[in-house]
Amino acid sequence: MSDGPVHRVISAAEVYSFPQGHLGHLTDLEANALDEFRKLCTEKNLYNGTKKYDFGSHDDTTLLRFLRARRFNVEDAFQQFKDTEEWRAANQLETLYETIDLQHFEETRRLYPQWTGRRDRRGIPVYIFEVKHLDAKAMAAYDKSAAQTHSKAKTDGNTAPKLLRLFTLYENLTRYVLPLSTAMTDRPYPSTPITQSNNIVDISGVGLKQFWNLRAHMQSASQLATANYPETLDRIFIIGAPYFFPTVWGWIKRWFDPITTSKIFILSQSDMKSTLESFIEPANIPKKYGGELEFNWCDPPVHDPALNDVITWKGGYETLPTGPMYWRDKGDHIELEAVGAFDGKQRRDIVATVRKTAKEGETEEANKTTGEALQPQTISAATAEAIKAGSAGQPKPGSYVVAPEGIATLSLQDDKNYTEANGNLEGPVSEVTNEPQATELESVNEKQDSAPDASATGEVNKA
Numbered sequence: 132m133s134d135g136p137v138h139r140v141i142s143a144a145e146v147y148s149f150p151q152g153h154l155g156h157l158t159d160l161e162a163n164a165l166d167e168f169r170k171l172c173t174e175k176n177l178y179n180g181t182k183k184y185d186f187g188s189h190d191d192t193t194l195l196r197f198l199r200a201r202r203f204n205v206e207d208a209f210q211q212f213k214d215t216e217e218w219r220a221a222n223q224l225e226t227l228y229e230t231i232d233l234q235h236f237e238e239t240r241r242l243y244p245q246w247t248g249r250r251d252r253r254g255i256p257v258y259i260f261e262v263k264h265l266d267a268k269a270m271a272a273y274d275k276s277a278a279q280t281h282s283k284a285k286t287d288g289n290t291a292p293k294l295l296r297l298f299t300l301y302e303n304l305t306r307y308v309l310p311l312s313t314a315m316t317d318r319p320y321p322s323t324p325i326t327q328s329n330n331i332v333d334i335s336g337v338g339l340k341q342f343w344n345l346r347a348h349m350q351s352a353s354q355l356a357t358a359n360y361p362e363t364l365d366r367i368f369i370i371g372a373p374y375f376f377p378t379v380w381g382w383i384k385r386w387f388d389p390i391t392t393s394k395i396f397i398l399s400q401s402d403m404k405s406t407l408e409s410f411i412e413p414a415n416i417p418k419k420y421g422g423e424l425e426f427n428w429c430d431p432p433v434h435d436p437a438l439n440d441v442i443t444w445k446g447g448y449e450t451l452p453t454g455p456m457y458w459r460d461k462g463d464h465i466e467l468e469a470v471g472a473f474d475g476k477q478r479r480d481i482v483a484t485v486r487k488t489a490k491e492g493e494t495e496e497a498n499k500t501t502g503e504a505l506q507p508q509t510i511s512a513a514t515a516e517a518i519k520a521g522s523a524g525q526p527k528p529g530s531y532v533v534a535p536e537g538i539a540t541l542s543l544q545d546d547k548n549y550t551e552a553n554g555n556l557e558g559p560v561s562e563v564t565n566e567p568q569a570t571e572l573e574s575v576n577e578k579q580d581s582a583p584d585a586s587a588t589g590e591v592n593k594a
Contacts, residue, residue: 155320164205165191171209193326197215214358226283230477235280236455237453243260245430246432248426251410252410253319254315254319256312258330258331277293277295298356301363309328327365357391368396407421443483445482455471457470467481467484
């Protein structure tokens with residue numbers, strides 16, 4: 132790919148950029164939609180705010196993820212939530228996460244996006260994904276291991292074992308990483324829960340043949356993640372894109388909905404450092420990508436030093452262990468329990484506690500003061516109509532799809548204006564063009580079902 136400007140994939144979809152559409156920053160229409168959604172889920176026995184882990188499933192932050200994914204159309208959000216709950220029950224996701232063998236969990240973690248232990252300028256966790264490690268040899272070994280996963284969970288057999296193992300990492304995101312990031316209050320909007328992650332996806336060193344071989348697996352994983360863990364993605368920064376990436380993009384763009392594709396930034400080598408620094412402090416960017424953080428692929432998370440300001444260690448622990456963990460609500464604080472199994476023995480260790488920082492009722496009050504003030508910037512007429520229709524139980528198919536002229540886009544310049552106003556932006560900001568260049572995103576091979584040209588593959592493998 133050329134060393135041209137950064138490109139943001141555009142789409143005709145409503146985009147909610149943090150903190151818009153999140154607790155504490157809802158318009159009146161959005162707050163009403165949340166009330167209606169919660170009431171509907173309760174009536175259908177799908178909502179219970181007293182679930183033991185209280186994070187990542189039956190809470191308002193999760194309900195809002197489904198609402199944002201469906202543009203606050205209550206009926207559509209309910210159907211997706213219902214399907215997800217049925218899928219989770221059929222595969223006993225909670226049991227899988229809590230009883231999976233620690234070695235199997237670690238094998239999975241080493242293949243897929245890994246949390247650096249750090250956050251961006253808004254407090255959103257930063258993940259790294261080096262795709263080149265997902266080669267044929269690694270996938271064959273993973274497939275064999277996944278078929279023999281040790282846990283107490285039972286499955287309906289409709290989801291491949293290797294995908295279920297992958298979703299223990301999503302459970303780790305929603306039940307461990309996001310609640311911990313929420314507890315860290317050295318960020319803008321400290322009382323607003325963190326419900327999404329940022330991903331730096333490094334595709335350097337990946338040949339066309341490897342992309343092709345990964346196509347079916349990545350497509351299945353992406354579709355299941357979009358369906359069952361909606362709105363857990365804030366942005367994807369793609370770096371190291373090879374010259375043939377337009378061909379690969381022709382496959383990838385079919386896997387995601389318009390909202391997800393609108394969150395993808397394709398960075399050239401010349402713009403990588405300045406663009407990442409506009410979103411993430413240099414101290415939290417791995418050195419490999421122009422930052423200062425000592426973090427390499429497969430390393431355990433290098434936790435933010437600010438963690439020590441909010442955490443109280445328990446049970447002899449002085450650092451966070453590896454493996455699956457989750458937070459439980461204990462009233463004025465949350466408690467971290469390390470789970471999983473080692474040599475067949477279940478782990479149940481209380482690791483630490485973190486005192487809650489947001490006062491009870493603070494979020495609701497913030498919603499009241501936000502009210503209609505945000506509405507012109509965050510919601511279109513089409514979305515408002517969808518909210519009304521959904522709340523009335525009369526959804527209009529397609530009514531939540533926004534015309535191109537109604538798109539609320541988020542650009543790097545928007546973030547530049549915000550961070551400069553708050554005095555926490557360092558380094559230059561790269562401009563984002565609204566129109567992808569033809570040589571990079573429009574000249575795409577749309578024939579997904581045809582195999583890659585043998586000569587082209589040979590040239591790529593030589594490179």
